[in-house]
């Protein structure tokens with residue numbers, strides 16, 4: 001009797017090139033199967049493949065993808081160090097909001113009639129965003145270090161609190177709502193120049209004025225925030241692989257007992273790491289606010305950049321440089337979704353299902369990276 | 380299936396196994412097991428003993444070689460295949476589920492006992508087995524309630540329950556007390572009389588000579604030979620195993636004149652255990668430069684907590700700790716380290732090393748904030764780090780292809796060398812060594828002891844916690860005996876007898 005068993009084995013040695021290769025193959029497989037999904041709703045998969053191909057080859061769409069990926073670079077990068085020390089910060093979303101709030105402060109002051117030299121706005125916004133995000137991230141860090149409170153719960157809760165703060169600030173009647181009389185004089189004048197004659201009073205702040213938006217990189221359509229993102233990933237890479245902090249992060253992630261034995265001060269380390277993490281997520285909020293959203297509204301929560309960062313960081317295997325590419329890939333998927341909705345006239349849900357399928361394949365690919373399936377003959 | 384006595388039940392022929400990374404764990408090993416014999420597999424850590432039996436148990440596939448069980452050529456793809464052939468393995472590290480009961484652990488994975496209805500039946504069978512072989516175990520006890528010796532019995536019963544008549548025991552005695560070992564030997568003899576065949580793995584010469592009918596010695600993946608205990612001496616076996624002469628007695632120089640100022644003073648110290656009970660009760664002693672203070676006691680008498688308190692890993696509830704004149708009762712581990720104190724922890728794997736990190740990352744642990752390993756306060760200086768790690772690796776003869784392999788690839792003895800290499804960096808003034816030779820083979824044990832004596836002669840003060848009286852007597856200048864958290868007294872080794880120390884360890888004598 002032929003007796004065949006299927007056996008799953010953990011791979012002992014993983015080739016350095018394998019992760020990238022498997023990820024690419026899984027993405028391709030996901031796209032192929034995703035195309036078939038479209039036949040269910042009566043669209044041609046070929047058209048879907050054409051859109052995918054177009055997105056990755058047409059410079060315009062590629063730049064769009066990069067632009068969409070920038071905030072995710074920040075939110076995924078923010079998780080490299082905490083996750084490596086087994087501190088499961090899922091509060092990137094809230095730190096991102098807080099960053100946007102911080103960045104909004106100089107703008108709010110500007111519309112209320114206070115002036116600063118123009119060149120100071122962007123640096124000041126970035127600084128405040130970093131500070132707000134960083135401080136926000138300290139809360140779960142300190143709760144864990146001092147009282148061993150589970151960081152997953154606290155950091156998640158902090159996300160909801162941060163969003164509530166935005167709601168409070170920008171809802172009609174709120175202190176930062178665009179219809180606040182304090183903004184009226186200057187903001188109305190500005191709107192008139194754009195051909196608008198009233199302040200509608202929607203939920204949201206006044207707009208970020210042009211001088212406070214990061215310039216695009218000359219010759220492209222990409223925000224110069226990309227440069228900041230790339231610099232940030234180099235800095236994180238450096239911290240992780242070349243400094244005492246990175247080394248200690250590694251040690252804590254490997255064994256808490258050994259780290260205590262080695263005299264590593266957990267409280268100090270987690271404080272530093274989480275502050276850095278919050279700074280990065282906060283900068284993501286600043287970038288999103290100043291180059292894409294252009295006004296602080298609760299819609300900042302819609303794309304879920306903080307949560308996307310968790311998946312991206314994980315797919316990048318917590319490698320700061322890989323975070324850039326994975327995030328841009330995420331941006332490309334979003335871009336593909338938009339294009340498909342537009343040209344194939346499919347609903348938002350179908351395009352989300354398409355993206356979800358690709359993620360599913362990436363997750364499966366990760367499994368095959370770590371395990372291998374063997375068919376064993378004989379009983 | 381009746382195999383006459385003296386029939387070969389297992390024959391492993393020309394087994395070769397190479398691990399990724401190039402270690403040849405088994406290099407053309409031929410091994411046979413006869414019915415009704417106890418066949419010892421003797422070798423130092425890393426000799427390839429576990430690998431060989433894992434192949435027989437279907438856990439690893441050999442690169443080449445043939446396996447015959449009860450006269451038939453077999454291919455073993457998984458333990459299931461081995462179990463079907465009547466092979467049982469008691470692994471070196473037990474694989475029992477701690478929160479489950481003995482029965483539950485024994486029937487785990489057996490389809491025919493998967494229902495509650497049949498637990499009774501299983502219990503009955505376990506009781507019967509226990510009676511037959513003289514195990515004293517309640518089938519309903521939870522694993523965590525059992526001692527190491529009892530857990531071992533559970534593992535053995537697990538194999539017997541599956542009708543094993545070929546039993547493999549991988550270093551069964553490392554976790555046992557001398558009494559438990561004796562008990563185990565009785566059980567093994569009974570099983571042998573029953574006609575069962577046993578592979579007994581050990582690195583302890585005395586044990587091999589006591590219990591085995593034949594002994595096969597492995598060294599560095601090669602088979603050195605198979606001998607019978609009546610034809611060899613302990614010295615012969617040691618030579619086969621280590622490949623050179625081994626000193627069973629290390630000569631110790633006389634202690635130099637006692638310095639007047641102690642390095643370490645412990646005063647009326649009380650420390651709690653993890654469970655919150657008093658583990659160390661009002662203990663006082665001093666240790667001087669150039670001496671080894673041995674702390675003798677049954678494992679778990681409070682010596683681990685005492686050492687952790689001195690190292691700053693556990694805050695005392697009462698008393699004082701003074702190192703080099705400084706009150707460090709509540710100091711952090713880092714402050715203690717900065718007073719040039721080395722700590723060789725009991726748990727080598729989780730506390731003493733970082734298994735998945737590389738050798739260099741392991742070797743710089745604790746020193747990683749020091750110049751010249753660090754420049755500009757926080758930047759790792761790789762040139763110096765690699766030089767440092769290479770030098771440690773060379774000095775302490777750590778066997779590994781390079782400093783970039785993970786620490787988990789090291790054998791037990793090599794891992795302890797790595798920890799020593801790291802801890803003895805910078806000529807420590809005080810060395811705290813907790814069970815430094817536990818689980819190590821002869822060669823590695825000898826090495827560790829020699830290193831400790833060398834450090835003592837250099838002038839370091841050493842506190843040595845050990846459960847082996849042999850070791851305590853060989854190395855210590857004075858012996859402190861701890862019983863149930865209390866110090867029963869401190870005796871100069873020259874005036875101590877084994878009987879007396881034994882009585883103190885049992886709490887029957889105070890001095």
Ligand SMILES: Nc1ncnc2c1ncn2[C@@H]1O[C@H](COP(=O)(O)OP(=O)(O)O)[C@@H](O)[C@H]1O
Nearest residue numbers: 398402404423424425426427428429430788790
């Ligand atoms: N899974 C593994 N992967 C790589 N090397 C291994 C593995 N298991 C054992 N080794 C190596 O093989 C050699 C023999 O190990 P082992 O059989 O465990 O020895 P022993 O049981 O005699 O102490 C050692 O050098 C060990 O480091």
Ligand SMILES: [Mg+2]
Nearest residue numbers: 425428429471
């Ligand atoms: Mg072994």
